[in-house]
Amino acid sequence: MNAKILKRAPVSQQRQIIDKDSKADIGNIVEIEINGKDFKVPLGVTILEACRSNGIHIPTLCYHEDLCIAGVCRICVVEVEGMKTLQASCAYPITNRINVWTSSEKVRKARRHILDLLLSEHYGQCYTCHRNNNCELQTLAKEYGVDFFRYGHIQERRYSVDRSSFAVIRDMDKCVLCKRCVRTCIDLQEVGVLEATYRGDRTKISTFMDKPLADVICINCGQCINRCPTAALKANDPSDEIWEAIDNPEKHVIIQTAPSPRASIGEEFGLPPGHSMTGELNTALRMIGFDRVFDTNFSADLTIMEEGTELLLRLKKKLVDKDDNIKLPQFTSCSPGWIKYIEHFYPDYLDYLSTCKSPQQMFGAILKTFYAELHNIDPANIVTVALMPCSAKKFECNRPEMRSSGYKDIDYGLTTREMAQMIKEAGLNLPELPKSNFDDPFGEASGAGLIFGATGGVMEAALRTVYELVTGRQVPFQNLNIEVCRGFEGIKEASILLTEVKPEWSFLEGLELKFIIAHGTANAKKVMEMLIRGELDDYHFVEIMACPGGCIGGGGQPIPTSPEIRKKRAEAIYKEEMELSVRKSHENPHIKFIYEKFLTDGPCGHISHKLLHTHYVRRGRYID
Amino acid sequence: MPIINGTVLFNKENHGDGLKKALELKPQEIIMEIRESGLKGRGGAGFPTGTKWMLAAAAISEKKFVICNADEGEPGTFKDRVLLDEYTRLVFEGMIIAGYAIGASKGYVYLRGEYRYLLNKLKSEIDKMYSENQLGNNILGSNFHFDIEIRLGSGAYVCGEESALIESLEGHRGEPRNRPPYPVNTGFMGYPTIVNNVETFAAVPVIIFKGAEWFEKIGTDRSKGTKLISVSGDCEKPGVYEVPFGTTINEMLEMVAAKDTKAVQIGGASGICVPKSEFGRNISFEDVSTGGSIIIFNKDRDMLQVLKNFMEFFVEESCGQCTPCRIGNIKLLEGVQMIERGECSMSYLKELIELGKTMQIASKCGLGQSSPNPFIAIMTHFENEIFTQW
Numbered sequence A: 001m002n003a004k005i006l007k008r009a010p011v012s013q014q015r016q017i018i019d020k021d022s023k024a025d026i027g028n029i030v031e032i033e034i035n036g037k038d039f040k041v042p043l044g045v046t047i048l049e050a051c052r053s054n055g056i057h058i059p060t061l062c063y064h065e066d067l068c069i070a071g072v073c074r075i076c077v078v079e080v081e082g083m084k085t086l087q088a089s090c091a092y093p094i095t096n097r098i099n100v101w102t103s104s105e106k107v108r109k110a111r112r113h114i115l116d117l118l119l120s121e122h123y124g125q126c127y128t129c130h131r132n133n134n135c136e137l138q139t140l141a142k143e144y145g146v147d148f149f150r151y152g153h154i155q156e157r158r159y160s161v162d163r164s165s166f167a168v169i170r171d172m173d174k175c176v177l178c179k180r181c182v183r184t185c186i187d188l189q190e191v192g193v194l195e196a197t198y199r200g201d202r203t204k205i206s207t208f209m210d211k212p213l214a215d216v217i218c219i220n221c222g223q224c225i226n227r228c229p230t231a232a233l234k235a236n237d238p239s240d241e242i243w244e245a246i247d248n249p250e251k252h253v254i255i256q257t258a259p260s261p262r263a264s265i266g267e268e269f270g271l272p273p274g275h276s277m278t279g280e281l282n283t284a285l286r287m288i289g290f291d292r293v294f295d296t297n298f299s300a301d302l303t304i305m306e307e308g309t310e311l312l313l314r315l316k317k318k319l320v321d322k323d324d325n326i327k328l329p330q331f332t333s334c335s336p337g338w339i340k341y342i343e344h345f346y347p348d349y350l351d352y353l354s355t356c357k358s359p360q361q362m363f364g365a366i367l368k369t370f371y372a373e374l375h376n377i378d379p380a381n382i383v384t385v386a387l388m389p390c391s392a393k394k395f396e397c398n399r400p401e402m403r404s405s406g407y408k409d410i411d412y413g414l415t416t417r418e419m420a421q422m423i424k425e426a427g428l429n430l431p432e433l434p435k436s437n438f439d440d441p442f443g444e445a446s447g448a449g450l451i452f453g454a455t456g457g458v459m460e461a462a463l464r465t466v467y468e469l470v471t472g473r474q475v476p477f478q479n480l481n482i483e484v485c486r487g488f489e490g491i492k493e494a495s496i497l498l499t500e501v502k503p504e505w506s507f508l509e510g511l512e513l514k515f516i517i518a519h520g521t522a523n524a525k526k527v528m529e530m531l532i533r534g535e536l537d538d539y540h541f542v543e544i545m546a547c548p549g550g551c552i553g554g555g556g557q558p559i560p561t562s563p564e565i566r567k568k569r570a571e572a573i574y575k576e577e578m579e580l581s582v583r584k585s586h587e588n589p590h591i592k593f594i595y596e597k598f599l600t601d602g603p604c605g606h607i608s609h610k611l612l613h614t615h616y617v618r619r620g621r622y623i624d
Numbered sequence B: 001m002p003i004i005n006g007t008v009l010f011n012k013e014n015h016g017d018g019l020k021k022a023l024e025l026k027p028q029e030i031i032m033e034i035r036e037s038g039l040k041g042r043g044g045a046g047f048p049t050g051t052k053w054m055l056a057a058a059a060i061s062e063k064k065f066v067i068c069n070a071d072e073g074e075p076g077t078f079k080d081r082v083l084l085d086e087y088t089r090l091v092f093e094g095m096i097i098a099g100y101a102i103g104a105s106k107g108y109v110y111l112r113g114e115y116r117y118l119l120n121k122l123k124s125e126i127d128k129m130y131s132e133n134q135l136g137n138n139i140l141g142s143n144f145h146f147d148i149e150i151r152l153g154s155g156a157y158v159c160g161e162e163s164a165l166i167e168s169l170e171g172h173r174g175e176p177r178n179r180p181p182y183p184v185n186t187g188f189m190g191y192p193t194i195v196n197n198v199e200t201f202a203a204v205p206v207i208i209f210k211g212a213e214w215f216e217k218i219g220t221d222r223s224k225g226t227k228l229i230s231v232s233g234d235c236e237k238p239g240v241y242e243v244p245f246g247t248t249i250n251e252m253l254e255m256v257a258a259k260d261t262k263a264v265q266i267g268g269a270s271g272i273c274v275p276k277s278e279f280g281r282n283i284s285f286e287d288v289s290t291g292g293s294i295i296i297f298n299k300d301r302d303m304l305q306v307l308k309n310f311m312e313f314f315v316e317e318s319c320g321q322c323t324p325c326r327i328g329n330i331k332l333l334e335g336v337q338m339i340e341r342g343e344c345s346m347s348y349l350k351e352l353i354e355l356g357k358t359m360q361i362a363s364k365c366g367l368g369q370s371s372p373n374p375f376i377a378i379m380t381h382f383e384n385e386i387f388t389q390w
C-alpha cells in the first residue's frame, strides 16, 4: 500500500495524499456522528468530504479538489471528540467511529483567529484588486463577518511584483501561502517551478534561486493562477493596449475567438458552467469596437489540413521511402504550454513534434498576409488579438519565430477572464445580448475546429479528415462522433483500421492507425517516458494538451475550476458542434478557398511552410 | 559536566548483554517486555514505546525503518549529546533491538547539525560494531541483519518533529506532515517507521538486561524509570542529571544548588514555566512533563526578556507552513515588544492570550501547539511583575 504513494516525483506535499485507491478496495462503511447526528460514510473519506457530501459546510482555503492535500491553512479545523487539538478536516481520513463538531465555540474562535492572522499580513485592498468579488479570502472574511483588523494590518509591501513573464504575474504580498500553486505545478502538472522558501514569517513561494519567472522552466500553463485563492497570481493582462488600439482609428483591430472561451465566459457573468455564448460574444466584441470578429475554428481547420497532411507525408516517407530520420508518432503542437514543456524537459525529442504552428498563430499569419492583400490594408496597421482560454498563448505570440510574415502573427493574447472584464467595462451584460455571426471571409468553420477545445478534440478532428482523405469514406462512427477520443481519462489510446484506401494511399492499406491522447503535462510526461522506453514505436499520432481537460481547463479560463466544471464546459462544446452543418475540416468552403487562392502549392507546400509552420528551441532544464 | 544519580542509564553495572539477550527472544517477546516496563518516549511527547513498536511490527510491509531522533534542538537540552558521546553503544544497541522487534533492517541516526563533532566518534563505534558482528549480517549468530547510517541535520529545530525529520531525511524541506497517517504506518519513503529519542533507545538494552519488572519499580505510577535532565541557568551545578520520575522541582533545585529561584522553565522553550509557588510539583508525565531540560531563573531575571527570547526563537524556527504558527508567533512577539514599549493595552493582551489558545489547538504540529505556552504561562504568573515595570 505504501509504494503507491511514492510512484511520482519526490514532493513533500505528495506524500500527504490520502491514498484513494486503498479506500476503494475496502469499500466499508463507518458510522460517525457529525454535530450530534448519525451519518454513514465510506471508510477512509476525509471529514471534509463526509461533511460536504452531507450538505454540511466547512470553510476551506488550501484545499482544492484537483490537488493533493496540504492541510496548512487550518481554516477547516473541526473538533473531534476525545482529541486535545482541533483537526484539519481536509486532511483527516475517517477510519473509525468519531464524533465531529463543525462549528463549536472552539472551532469558530479558531477559524476567526486564523482569518484575522491571514488578513493582518495581507497587503492591499479589495477595491483595487482584480480578484475583487471572486476571492476566497474575501469570501471567508465576509462569511465570518470580519469588520476590523484584530491583529493590525500590514501597511507596506514586503516583496516586489514579478512581471517578468509574458504569461503569469506574481504578487507575493497577496499570497496566503496555501501552496495550491506549488502543488499545482509539481503534483498536477509535474513541472516544479515553485516551492516555499525561508522559514517562519519570512516564508514565501519562490522560484529556483528566486529568479524571475521568465527565467525558470515555467511553461506558462497558468494552472497555478486558476487555483490561487487570491490575487497573488494573475495573467499578464494586455487589455489596456487593446483598448488603445480599438480607440485608434488608424488601426484595423481583428479578434479571433477560440472555442473554449465561448463555453466558459458565461460563468464570468453569473451563469452556471456549460452555457455556450458564441453568438452573444460576437455581438459584444463588435459593440466593444473590434473591426472584425473571426473564428479560430477556421484556422483549426487549417491546422488539421496541414497537420493531417504532415502525418500522411511522414507515414509515406517512413513506410515507402524507408527514411529512418522520420520520427513517428507525430505529436501535436497546438498547445504552447506543452511545447515549452517538451522544450525544457525533453529537448532531444523535438523532432517528434508536428511543425505546424497553433491555430492562433496560423490565423495571425494569414491575416497579416492574405487577408491584408485581399482587403488592401497595410499589415502594419492590423492589430491581431486572440481570445484564448490560455495564458501560454501570451508567451507563444511573443516567440521570435512567430513573425515569419515580417509582422507579429498575433499582437495580443487575451484570456477569457480579461475579455469578460473588457465586456463589463464596456457596460455590456453578455447573456442579455442578441446573437450574431462571425465575420466573413473566415467566419465559417467546421465543428471539427470547435472540438479542439476539449482533450481529444484535435485527434477526433484529424481522424475525420485523414480517414476520409485516405479512404474516401467518412470515419465509421455514428454521427461522426469518435467517442474513444472523448472523456477525461488522463491517457487514452485507440486505433482505427485503414482499409480499401484510395489508390494513391495504397501503402496505407491495412494499416492500423494507432493514436494516444493525453492532457495535463503530468500525463504528457508519462507518454514521453513511454516513447523513450520504445513503447510507442508502432504508434502514429499523439495529441497532447498542457492543461487538465484540454483548453476548456486552460489557464485563462474563469476561476474557479474543478473536474465537474470542466466536464460541463466540454459538454457545451460537443453539443454546439452537433448543431453545425459542416463538421469536417476539409469540407470547410473557406479552407478550399484559401488553398485555391493563396496557399496555392497546397498543404505543407512552400508558402504554408513559410507562414504556417515553425521550429522549436532546445531549452533544457537548466537556464543560466 | 557533572553526571549525577545514575540509577538506570548512568550506571555501567546495568549495561550488560541486552543485545545478545534480545536476539535470543522472539520479537513479540521483546515488545511485551518493553510494554511491561512502562517505558514512554523520552523525546517529549511520552508516547508508550512498546505500543509504538507494536503498531510498527503489525504493519505489513517489505521494508521498515528505525530512526533515532538525535536532533536535540530544544533550547536548554543537551542530555542526548551526553548519551551519544559517552554511552554510544547503548543507543545503537537499542536501535538494533528495535529493528529486530519490528522487523526492520535499516536504522538512521538523524544527528543534529551542531553535533557534527561527534560524527567521527559515532562512525568509528559503528565500524567497531560491524567488526564485532553486532551490526551487519547474522548479528551475534542470529539470522538478523541490521545496518545503521548517520545523517546530519542542518539546523532547523522543527526537524526534530518526527514527520518533519522524515521529510528532511528524504531530502525535502523539513515540514511536518499531516497525521494520520502516522510514521508507524507511512513513514520514511512511505514505509512503516519508528522514530524514537536517543534516551528512549538507550533505555531499551538496560530494560532487556535487567528485566521489565526491575525497571517498572523505579519512578511513579504512570512514569516508569528515570529521566535525564539537562539543567542550566541560575545555579551552581548545571549539568545532566539522571533522576527517577516523581522528583520534585524543589529537590532538583537543591541538587543543583540553585538560590533565590523565581521560576523554572521545564521542557525547553515550548515547555512550561513554573513559578515558585508550584515548586512542589514533580517531574513526570502526569505532572510536569519534560523532554529533558530545566532552565532556572533567579530573582534578578526579567521575565519579559525571558519570554521575548523564547518568542524570538519560535518566530525564527516555525517552519512557516501553517497559519496559526507562522503568523501567530510573530503576533505574540510583537505583543511582547509592545509591552516593552508600554503600548500594549490589557484588552489586546487578552486577545493575544486567546490567540495563544487557538495556536495550541489549531497548529499543525507540536511546535505551534506548544509555542504559546511560555507566553500564556508568563503572562499569567508574572502579570504583576511585567506590568509594574513601567
Ligand SMILES: Cc1cc2nc3c(=O)[nH]c(=O)nc-3n(C[C@H](O)[C@H](O)[C@H](O)COP(=O)(O)O)c2cc1C
Residues within 6 Å of the ligand: B040, B041, B042, B043, B044, B045, B046, B047, B049, B069, B070, B071, B072, B073, B074, B157, B158, B159, B160, B161, B162, B163, B195, B196, B197, B198, B200, B201, B365, B366, B367
Ligand atoms: C518542534 C518539535 C521538535 C522536536 N524535537 C525533538 C528532538 O529534538 N528530539 C526528540 O527526540 N524528539 C523531538 N520531538 C519529538 C518527536 O516528534 C517525537 O515525538 C519523538 O522523537 C518520539 O520519540 P520518543 O517516543 O522516543 O520520545 C520534537 C517534537 C516537536 C513538535
Ligand code: SF4
Residues within 6 Å of the ligand: A122, A123, A124, A125, A126, A127, A129, A130, A131, A132, A133, A135, A136, A137, A138, A174, A230, A231, A232
Ligand atoms: S486578494 Fe482577495 S482579499 Fe486580497 S485584496 Fe484581492 S480581493 Fe481582497
Ligand code: SF4
Residues within 6 Å of the ligand: A168, A184, A185, A189, A191, A192, A193, A194, A217, A218, A219, A220, A221, A222, A223, A224, A225
Ligand atoms: S504557469 Fe504552469 S508551469 Fe508556470 S508556475 Fe504556474 S503551474 Fe507552474
Ligand code: SF4
Residues within 6 Å of the ligand: A174, A175, A176, A177, A178, A179, A180, A181, A182, A205, A224, A227, A228, A229, A230, A232, A233
Ligand atoms: S500564490 Fe496563490 S496559490 Fe500560491 S501559495 Fe500564494 S495564495 Fe496560494
Ligand code: SF4
Residues within 6 Å of the ligand: B158, B175, B176, B317, B318, B319, B320, B321, B322, B323, B325, B326, B363, B364, B365, B366, B367, B368, B369
Ligand atoms: S505548527 Fe509551526 S512548525 Fe508546525 S507545521 Fe505549523 S508552521 Fe510548521
Ligand code: FES
Residues within 6 Å of the ligand: A059, A060, A061, A062, A063, A070, A071, A072, A073, A074, A075, A076, A077, A088, A089, A090, A091
Ligand atoms: S483547507 Fe484544510 S487545512 Fe487548509
